[in-house]
Amino acid sequence: MNITRENKDALNAVVKIDIVADDYQAKVDQLLTDYRKKADVPGFRKGHVPMGMIKKQYGKSIMIDEVNKLLQESLNKFITEEKIDILGNPLPRVQDDFNWDADKFSFEFELGLVPEFDVDLKSKKKVTKYKIIATKELLEEEVKNIQTRYGKMSPLEEVTKEANVTGTFVNEEKEINKKGTFLVSDLEGKKNEKKVVGAKVGDVIELETKKLFKDDHKLQHILGVAHEEIHDLDIKVTLTVEDITKTELADLDQELFDKLFPDGSVKTASELKDKIKEDAEKQFAQQGDQQLLNAVTEHLVENTKFDLPAEFLQKWLATAGEKPLSPEEAKAEFEKSEKGLRYQLIEGKVMKDNDIKLDYAELVDYAKGFIRTQMAQFGNMNPEEKELDDIAGRILQNQEEAQKLQSQLISQKLLAFYKENMSFKSKELSYEDFVKEVYK
Structure with a gap:
């Protein structure tokens, strides 16, 4: 067997493999002998089928299998030993005049080579590294969220500016039929607030999704719409009011602090904000x-x-x-x-x-x-x-x-x-x- 490599350019190479009978014949003969021992042919005792008949029936297919195995093993070994960095897998070149009855076989494989390059980590053009801080406004909002979460709920007769509203949002065309809860203070603008404030349980309110909430992600959560759709969603929905409540904020006292941090590490509102x-x-x-x-x-x-x-x-x-x-x-x-x-x-x-x-x-x-x-x-x-x-x-x-x-x-x-x-x-x-x- 002879294996050679020819570089076409810096990114492409061709490997040529020449195989002769001595490279595979011993293995083929061994397999044919094994076939003969097991062959069950009418008119012959098992193991006594003439070798000529076995070769005629199985010889070529066994030879082709062995050549292909040898070819793959030799190619992989050559690439490994020569330390050739390749992309993808070797591609065999098609030969229109290839003949399995020949005494010698020649195969060619195209290789895509990994390019040589350097990575410059000291570029003058710098990447921005962000330090994200928790602002005073964010801390105040999170404290209020905690107070709301641990606060007491009480029912209301009608929607107020401080109310929580639970209801079902419907749009038949978009197949939206989903129950959700929101704070009136989450609504965007006076126009939307005016439509909701004063409503009672059972009332049906028509709303437009465009700029309905201050945060579009709130609308996404309520309607169950995909993220890529929500920012451009501009449809009408009906809201059937089902529950109206008001949350009395929990006091910022030791009882609340201990619920949040049972180890007693927080004793003041200032320490809570620090946490x-x-x-x-x-x-x-x-x-x-x-x-x-x-x-x-x-x-x-x-x-x-x-x-x-x-x-x-x-x-x-x-x-x-x-x-x-x-x-x-x-x-x-x-x-x-x-x-x-x-x-x-x-x-x-x-x-x-x-x-x-x-x-x-x-x-x-x-x-x-x-x-x-x-x-x-x-x-x-x-x-x-x-x-x-x-x-x-x-x-x-x-x-x-x-x-x-x-x-x-x-x-x-x-x-x-x-x-x-x-x-x-x-x-x-x-x-x-x-x-x-x-x-x-």
């Missing part, structure tokens, strides 16, 4: 980190220039799935996946150049931390270590779950690396302004 601020900014930091990783990803893809073997990848995509794609479909699929592929290559390069690795023990510890958090939400604050080990082991046996946890852990490692090795433009703002600026 809320600390918890809120921890959550904000997580969102800020996710946004930072997304922004760094975009930045690196945009500023790391290299070519891809596009023609090869389109040919590979045309045959890689269960259903073959036309050239036009393969091109569209390539264009759709190109950005993700570029970042995968950049991510791999960053990890390789900076020795960022992930071992199984780290993955187990990460899984256990994830499980511990989940269990804490259901009141199990101190699970046994053996229990965590058992659950982590079961989760990591699931390939899909293991892949998801591995991806999350790699993202954490990369984010920590980027924070240490990149310069950022810092910006401090409220959560509301962060949402407006980042997700506008």
